[in-house]
Amino acid sequence: MTGTLLDDLYRDILLDHYRAPRNHRGIAAPTCSADGANPLCGDEVHIDVAVAGDRIVDIAFGGHGCSISQASASMMTEYVKGRSVAEARAGVEAFQQMMVTAQAAGIEGFDDIDALLGVAKFPARVKCASLAWKTLEQALAGEGGAVTTDERSAEHVRGI
Amino acid sequence: MTGTLLDDLYRDILLDHYRAPRNHRGIAAPTCSADGANPLCGDEVHIDVAVAGDRIVDIAFGGHGCSISQASASMMTEYVKGRSVAEARAGVEAFQQMMVTAQAAGIEGFDDIDALLGVAKFPARVKCASLAWKTLEQALAGEGGAVTTDERSAEHVRGI
Amino acid sequence: MTLTAHAEPGARLPFDLARIRRDFPILRREVAPGVPLIYLDNAATSQKPVQVIAELTRFYRDHNANIHRAVHTLSVESTELYEGARAKVAAFIGATDPREVIFTRNTTESINLVAHGWARKFLRAGDEVVVSEIEHHSNIVPWQMLRDERGIVLRYIPMLPDGTLDLEAARQIIGPKTRLLSITAMSNALGTIVPLEVLIPLAKVQGAVVLVDGAQSVPHLPVDVRTLGADFLAFSGHKMLGPTGIGVLWGRLPLLESMDPFLGGGDMILTVSMERSTWADVPAKFEAGTPNIADAIGLGAAVDYLAALGMDEVRRHEIEITDYALRRLGDVPGVTIFGPPDVRSRGGVVSFALEGVHPHDVGQVLDTKGVAIRTGHHCAQPVMTALHVPATARASFYIYNTVAEVDTLASAIESAAAFFHRGGVGI
Amino acid sequence: MTLTAHAEPGARLPFDLARIRRDFPILRREVAPGVPLIYLDNAATSQKPVQVIAELTRFYRDHNANIHRAVHTLSVESTELYEGARAKVAAFIGATDPREVIFTRNTTESINLVAHGWARKFLRAGDEVVVSEIEHHSNIVPWQMLRDERGIVLRYIPMLPDGTLDLEAARQIIGPKTRLLSITAMSNALGTIVPLEVLIPLAKVQGAVVLVDGAQSVPHLPVDVRTLGADFLAFSGHKMLGPTGIGVLWGRLPLLESMDPFLGGGDMILTVSMERSTWADVPAKFEAGTPNIADAIGLGAAVDYLAALGMDEVRRHEIEITDYALRRLGDVPGVTIFGPPDVRSRGGVVSFALEGVHPHDVGQVLDTKGVAIRTGHHCAQPVMTALHVPATARASFYIYNTVAEVDTLASAIESAAAFFHRGGVGI
Numbered sequence A, B: 001m002t003g004t005l006l007d008d009l010y011r012d013i014l015l016d017h018y019r020a021p022r023n024h025r026g027i028a029a030p031t032c033s034a035d036g037a038n039p040l041c042g043d044e045v046h047i048d049v050a051v052a053g054d055r056i057v058d059i060a061f062g063g064h065g066c067s068i069s070q071a072s073a074s075m076m077t078e079y080v081k082g083r084s085v086a087e088a089r090a091g092v093e094a095f096q097q098m099m100v101t102a103q104a105a106g107i108e109g110f111d112d113i114d115a116l117l118g119v120a121k122f123p124a125r126v127k128c129a130s131l132a133w134k135t136l137e138q139a140l141a142g143e144g145g146a147v148t149t150d151e152r153s154a155e156h157v158r159g160i
Numbered sequence C, D: 001m002t003l004t005a006h007a008e009p010g011a012r013l014p015f016d017l018a019r020i021r022r023d024f025p026i027l028r029r030e031v032a033p034g035v036p037l038i039y040l041d042n043a044a045t046s047q048k049p050v051q052v053i054a055e056l057t058r059f060y061r062d063h064n065a066n067i068h069r070a071v072h073t074l075s076v077e078s079t080e081l082y083e084g085a086r087a088k089v090a091a092f093i094g095a096t097d098p099r100e101v102i103f104t105r106n107t108t109e110s111i112n113l114v115a116h117g118w119a120r121k122f123l124r125a126g127d128e129v130v131v132s133e134i135e136h137h138s139n140i141v142p143w144q145m146l147r148d149e150r151g152i153v154l155r156y157i158p159m160l161p162d163g164t165l166d167l168e169a170a171r172q173i174i175g176p177k178t179r180l181l182s183i184t185a186m187s188n189a190l191g192t193i194v195p196l197e198v199l200i201p202l203a204k205v206q207g208a209v210v211l212v213d214g215a216q217s218v219p220h221l222p223v224d225v226r227t228l229g230a231d232f233l234a235f236s237g238h239k240m241l242g243p244t245g246i247g248v249l250w251g252r253l254p255l256l257e258s259m260d261p262f263l264g265g266g267d268m269i270l271t272v273s274m275e276r277s278t279w280a281d282v283p284a285k286f287e288a289g290t291p292n293i294a295d296a297i298g299l300g301a302a303v304d305y306l307a308a309l310g311m312d313e314v315r316r317h318e319i320e321i322t323d324y325a326l327r328r329l330g331d332v333p334g335v336t337i338f339g340p341p342d343v344r345s346r347g348g349v350v351s352f353a354l355e356g357v358h359p360h361d362v363g364q365v366l367d368t369k370g371v372a373i374r375t376g377h378h379c380a381q382p383v384m385t386a387l388h389v390p391a392t393a394r395a396s397f398y399i400y401n402t403v404a405e406v407d408t409l410a411s412a413i414e415s416a417a418a419f420f421h422r423g424g425v426g427i
C-alpha cells in the first residue's frame, strides 16, 4: 500500500474530525443511549441521543479509539443531528452499503461522509468506521445493549 | 516390497505353525492365564499356563488372529514348555529384542523362532508377533489382566 | 477478491479420469521398484491434488500471518483467505450463511463439540440419544461418555444382516423421549447409504435435533443442507482432497447461538477481565486460539476442485467403479462381500473376507502388489460384532480410481488365496 | 529410519543471518511495489522456512495416508513419520519418553485439555487455581469456565508497573489451597520473562501441579522439561516455524495416565461395544479422530531447524536485536515502551505507545512502510487494564530479523508521528 493509498484512508476531513471531534460530550437527559466496542482493537464508543417527536434534537458521543472510529463517530453525530429518526436509520443503512460497495453513499446533504470512502478498501478498518453507526442503530432501537463490530461478523465472513 | 520380502515375512516354518498350531487348546486347571488383544486389527489371544515348582509343565493358547500372531503364539508355547519360569521370561525379553534389532535372538535350543526374524522389518506386524509373548509375560506376572499391543505404545513411538 | 481468484468458481470441467489422475502426484509413486501404487484406502483418507498442495505452499510463501486483530497487509490477506475458505465450504454444502460453518480438526471434534456445547447444556438424565449400530466410533463414544456423565439414554437402531438399518425398529426407537438423532449418512465400514430421508422426518416429528455424520457422504455424494433436514452436519477435510487437521461442523445459526462455548481462550472472547469474560459471536465463539489457518484455506481449494468436477459426476464415477468391483470381486473364489448388494444403496466401499486368510494377511499380500487397502475393524467394532467377524478387508474408491485398478485388486486377492492355500510359494 | 533422514539430526550450524533469511521465502515479498516486507509480528505467529514447507509438500506428494491400523506401505510410512515427529518434539524439550507428547491444535487446546481431563477430574469446589495478571486469555478463560462450573477459586498473581510479577504477593497467594499453578513462561503482550525458578518451587512445596504456558518460551528460549520442574507444558507449532493447526501438550506420564480422556472417538479407544468402551494408552487416549498428521510432521521439521541453530543461539540473537530496539525506539520522541527495562528479563517483544496516535493508526502507517506489527490488546486485556491503555503497538522478533529492520521500524514510527501531528502531509 502506498502513500497515496494512505492519504486515501486518512483524508484531511477525516483527520480534522479526529482532531476536533464534533459533539464529543455527554447529554444530561438522553432519551436513549448505547455502548459499542470493538473487542479486537479496544475501541469503545458511547452514544447519547435526545429525540423529540420523531426528530433527533441532540446527539453526543464519548469513548476512545483510533482516528477512524473517532472521526466516523464525529461525522455520524454531525449528520444525524436535526434529522428525523427515519432519516437517521436510512443514513446508517446507506453508510453500511458504502462500506460494502466502496461507492459514494450519496447521503444527501452531507459531503464530509465521502472522506470515509477510502476506509472501504481496508477490510481491517471497516469495523472501526462502522462502530458508531451500529451503536446509533442500537440506541435508536431502544435496546441500549452493547454493540460490537466483530470482524468475523456477517459482513466479513461473506468475504467482503 | 517384493515377493522375496514377502517370503521373508511368511517363511515356511511360520506358515506351518499357522496351519498346524502347537498347543492350540485349553488347560483344565491352569495355575495362571491371561488375555491379550490387538485393538487395531482385532487379534485376540488367551494363554493358560501350568507351573509346577519353578517349571512350566504345560502351556496352551486360544483366540484368533492373523497368521503372524497365531504362528508366533504357537512357537512361543513350543519354546517355553518344559522350561523354567526364569528361562521363559528371558525368552520373552530376547524375543522383544529381536523385534527391535531385527537380529537373530539366539534363543538357545529353538531354531523355529528365527522364522519370525522377517517380521521385524514390518513395523505394522511387530505387534502381531509380540502379542502372545507379552500376554505370557502378563500371565507369569500373575496379573492376569488384559494385555494389548497398541502400535502407539512405547516401542513404537521410540521410532522403531 | 483477487486472493481467491485462483480456481475459477463455478467453472465446470468434464470428468476426465486421465486429467484427474495427473493432478495427484502420489499416483505416480511406486511402492517398490516396478510396483506402482494403487490407492484404495480412500474411506480412511483421500489423496491431495496439486491444487491443494500448491495452495498450502502459496499461503506459507506469500501470505502467512495470524488472522484477525491486525492491520498489516499479511494479516489482512490471511484473514480474507481464511474467511473466504469458510464461504467456499458454506457454498459447497448449500449453507446460505458462512457463519454456520465452524472449523474444527476433524469429524470427531465436530461431534464432540455438539456433545459438549449443545447436549451437555440441553439434555437431562433420561433424555434419549439415538444412534445406529453402524456408526463410526466417533459417533458412539462421545454419547457413551455423556451417558456415563449425565445419565442420558443411548439407543441404537440395529443393523440387518445385509448391512442396512432396520427401519421398522427405527420407528419404534425414535419416540417422544428422543432429543437427538445422531446418525451417519454412510457407513465407512460397509458403504451402506443410510436413508436419511426416512429417518430424519421420524426424529423431526418428535421435535428432536438431528446431527448427521457426513464424514463419508460429503466427500462422495451431493449434500445440500437446505434439503437435508438436519440441524448439524459434521465432516473431515482430509477425506475430501483437503489437508489433515481441518474439519467442519455446520449448524443452524440459532442452535449454534444457543450453545455454550467449548474451548476457552483467545479469539473466542468479546471481553476478558480478571472477574469474567463474555463470548464472541458465532463462529468465533467455537474457534478458540489460533485456528488451523493454512489447512482451512487448503480445504477451500479442495472444495473448489470438487465443485468444478460436480458432486453428481463424482457419485456417477463411484457407482460405475463400485458396480464393477462388486461383480469382479464377487467372482473371486472364497471372497464374501459384506453390505448392501445394490450398488445404489452403497458408496464406493467394498468390505470383504477371503476364506481361510486373515484380513491382515490379505492386506499384506496386496501391499506387495502395490494395492493399498485397509484391514481391521475400521473404527466400527459393533459392525464387526454384528457380522461375527473380527475384522474385514476394505477397498474404497475415489475420483481417481480406475477399473484397471480394480482388476489388479482382484488378481492380487487371487494371489493371496493361492499363497496361503498352497503354501507360500510362487507369489 | 530413512524417512526422517532429511535433516541431519544433531548437526549444528553457525548462526548465519543471511543464510537463515534465504530459507524464508516470504521475506523476499514486497507488500507494495518497492516496499519489502519487514515482519515484526512473530509473537502472533512465525514465518516458515522452506524446509518446513517442503516437508509438507513431500508428505502429501509421497507418503500421505491415514496412520495406524493399516499394513499398506503408505500407512506404515505415515505412521513412522508421525511418530517420528513426536520423538523429535520430545527430544527438543528434553522429554525422555515420547508418549509424554500429546499433539493438539494449539496452546489453547493444550490448556483446555488439562482443564477438562485433569482439573475437572481432580479439583473440587474451593480448590485454588493460581494464574497471573499477565496471562494470555488462553490461560485465563478455561479456568474462569471451570470456576463457573465447579466452584474452584481463581487467583491472580498481580503485575507490577514495570510488567514483572509481584513475587511478594505470589508468596502470599500460593498456599495450601493451591492445587494448580498455571503460569506463562513469557508474556506475549510485554515480553516479560517470568521467574519460573522462583514460582514453581513455591507451588511444589504446597504439593500443587504446575502447568507452564510455553507458547512464547518454547519458540524463543532453551526449555528443558527435566530441569523446568513443571508437570505440564503447552505450546503452539505455528509460533516456532511450524505449520498452523498443530500444538503440543507435554505432561508427566503418570499424570497423563491418571487423566480422563477429553474427546471421544476413533483412535483413542481400546475396545468399543454398544454398551461400553475402554481407552487406549497415552498418548492415543488424547488424540481422538484422525490427527493433523501432515502438520505434526511439519512441526518435526521445524524442530529440526531450531535444534540445528541451537536455542541458546536463538536467544542470543534475540537479546541482541531486542537490546538494539529498546535503545533505538527509546530515542524516538513520544514513544513509551512498556515492560521490563532489562533486556535479560524479556523476550524479543517490544510493546509501545506513541503519544497522540492510536496504536491502530500507528500500525496502519507502519504497514505502508512494509513494517508488520500487531496492535491491540494482544489477547491480554488484564494487562491493558493494568497499564491503563486500551491497546498497544507491539513489535516482536525472531531468528530472521535484523537491526536494519529495527531502523526501518524506528523511522516508520517517526513518520507516523509526523503524519498525525502535522496533518497528514508528506508521508
Ligand SMILES: Cc1ncc(COP(=O)(O)O)c(C=O)c1O
Residues within 6 Å of the ligand: C266, C288, C289, C290, C291, D043, D044, D106, D107, D108, D109, D136, D138, D139, D184, D186, D187, D188, D213, D215, D216, D236, D379
Ligand atoms: C503466552 C501465550 N499463551 C497462549 C497463546 C495462545 O496460542 P494459540 O493461539 O496458538 O493457541 C499465545 C499466542 O498468542 C501466547 O502468546
Ligand SMILES: Cc1ncc(COP(=O)(O)O)c(C=O)c1O
Residues within 6 Å of the ligand: C043, C044, C106, C107, C108, C109, C136, C138, C139, C184, C186, C187, C188, C213, C215, C216, C236, C379, D266, D288, D289, D290, D291
Ligand atoms: C463415518 C465416519 N465418521 C467419522 C469418522 C471420523 O473422522 P475423523 O477421523 O476425520 O475424525 C470417519 C472416518 O473414518 C468416518 O468414516
